[in-house]
Amino acid sequence: MDAWFTEHHQAHHGHGELIGGRLVSGFESPVRAERVRAAFEAAALGAVRSPADHGLSPILDVHDAGYVGFLQRAWRDWQALGHQHPALGMIWHAGLGRPRVLPRHIEGQLGFYSLDAGCAIVAGTWEAAYWSAQCALSATQAILQGAGSALAICRPPGHHATADAMGGYCYLNNAAIAAQALRARFARVGIVDVDYHHGNGTQAIFWRRDDVFFTSLHADPHDDYPYFSGHADERGDGPGTGHTLNLPLPAGTQAPAWLAALEQALDATVQRGCEAVVVSLGVDTFERDPISKFKLTGDDYLEIGRRLRRLVVPMLFVFEGGYATDEVGANAVSVLVGYERG
C-alpha cells in the first residue's frame, strides 16, 4: 500500500477555534499529518508519494463553485479589513433557512459558507485544502489503475464539509471527492466513516444518491459534535433512501460494542454491492483523544484493520480526525497494518 502526502498541509497553521466558549488554538494541528507519515514510513507498508495536480475539476464535481471561489479568496478579503489573525465565522443563517443572497461582506460570507466556529481560515488554508484533496485524488488514481489499497494522508480533514460549507476543521470533503472520482470505474462505491464524529458533510453530499453508500459509526449526536445529524433514523432521501446508515454510539463505548457496530456497517456495505470502498479514517475514537469520549485502545486499531479485510474490494483510506498527537500516527497506521498483514 502506498501513501500520498505533501508538505502543503503545513500552510494551514496558526488557526484557532471556538470550543467550550473559548477561542483556542486548533486541535487540528500540522503535527498530526507528520505523525501519520512518519508512522507509515516506519511500518514500511509502501512508498510515500507526492500527489499529482488533478486540478479543480474533480473538486467541483462535489463542491459548489461559489463555495470553492470563497475558499480561494477568503483570506485576501479578510486581510483587506486590516486583519492578520485567523478569519472565523460568527453569524450563521441558523434557523432562518438557507439565505437567498450571499452577502458582499466577508464576515457575512464566512457565516454563509460555514457550519460552525471550528473552521478558521488563515493565509494557507486554501493551499492546504487544495493539496489535501489532491492527495485523495492521487490515491484514488492508484485504485483506479488497479491498486488494492491506498492511503491519502489528508490534512485538513474533510468529512464535515458539505458541498457548500466548511465545518469541523474541514474545507473540502476529501472522502467525497475520492468516492465521486471512483465512480468513473466502479458503479457502486461505499464510504465507511470510522471517525469519532458523524460525517455530516459526506452524508449531506450523497443524501439523495443511490450510487454511493454512506455508513458511519460515531458519537451519538445528542451528546457530541456535530449535534444536528447522525441519528439512526437518518437513512437518505429520494433515490438515496436506504443508502445512508448511521450507527450512533454512547459516550464511553469500548472495543466490543464499537466492533459490533463496525460489523453492521460492513454487512451493509457488502449487501449494497459496493465495488470499491473509501474509509474515512479518523482515530479520535482513541481513549486518550482530547476532544472525544470513546475508549478504543492502541491494539484495537489493528483489529479494525483486520475486520476491514473482509470487504474484498479495493480500499482507499482517507485520513480524517484524531487529536491525541502522540498516538495519532501509530493508531492510524495500525489500522493499515491490520488490513495489510492481518
Next chain:
Amino acid sequence: MDAWFTEHHQAHHGHGELIGGRLVSGFESPVRAERVRAAFEAAALGAVRSPADHGLSPILDVHDAGYVGFLQRAWRDWQALGHQHPALGMIWHAGLGRPRVLPRHIEGQLGFYSLDAGCAIVAGTWEAAYWSAQCALSATQAILQGAGSALAICRPPGHHATADAMGGYCYLNNAAIAAQALRARFARVGIVDVDYHHGNGTQAIFWRRDDVFFTSLHADPHDDYPYFSGHADERGDGPGTGHTLNLPLPAGTQAPAWLAALEQALDATVQRGCEAVVVSLGVDTFERDPISKFKLTGDDYLEIGRRLRRLVVPMLFVFEGGYATDEVGANAVSVLVGYERG
C-alpha cells in the same frame, strides 16, 4: 412620558462575543441602560418606574416554550461542565435546515437556540432578560391604560431574538412581546425599527401575520449584521404579505437620506391603519458608534422624535442598540424630547 427601568439588567454582565474573528468583551454593556436612565431623569420628561411582574405568560405568547426553558437553565447546565466563563454557541445548524432533534448536550443546545456567536449566557442572563421583557410589558400596560407614550429602558435588547433563538445580544424580543400585548386593545399594531441593524427577530415573529406591521430602517444586509435578512424584497409571507417593509441603507448614510427613509416607513405605518406603534429605539445609527457605519449626529435624534409625532397614535419606545456609551443616553433621550416637545 414615564419610563420603566430595573437594576436587574446588571445581572447580565461579563459576557463576551465573537466579533471580527476575536472573542472580546461585549459591546452590549450594563452602562448603556444606566446612561439612558440618567439622561431620561435629567430631561425631566416623566417618572422612572420599576416594572411589575407580568409573569411568563405574555413572553410565551411570542416565544417557544422550549427556548424559554433553555434560557432559564442554560447557565446551570453550562456550569455543570465545570465552566465559570460565559457560555457561547459554537456549532450551528446552518444550511442543514432546522434540526429535528434538540441535542441533550448544552453545547448542542446553545447552537440549536442561537443565530450567532454574539449571544453569550452568563449567570444573570435569564434574570436580566426576564426583567427587560417586564419593563416592556409594564410600559405596554401604561399604554393600554391610556398613556400617549412610554419608554421601556430594556436591557438586554430584543429585536434580533426570534421566537426560538437568541442572536445579536438579544434573548427575549421585548418589542415583539410588547406589540403582541398591545393587540389586547389595538386591532393593528405597528413596529418601527430605527436601530442600525435589521430587526430580523421581530420580522421573523410577525412574518406571516397581518395584524402587526413591521418596518425597519437599517444597514444593507449585504454589508452588515445580520447579513441574512433585511433586503427590500422581504415583504412577509402568506397572510403577512405586504405587512413587512424593509428599507436597507448604505454605509455612510447621513440624516437627509435616513430621514427620507423614515418618512417612507411612517407613511406605510399610517397607511396600514396602525392604532398603536412600538418604536424599536436603537441609536447605533450614531456617527461615533463603534460597530456601525451610519453618520447621524446628536441633533438628528431630536429631529427623529419630531418626525415620529405625526403618527398620532399611542407610542411605546423600546430601547434596543447603541454602543457609543458616552452618547447613548443623550441620543436616545433626544428622540423622546423631540417627540414630547417638538
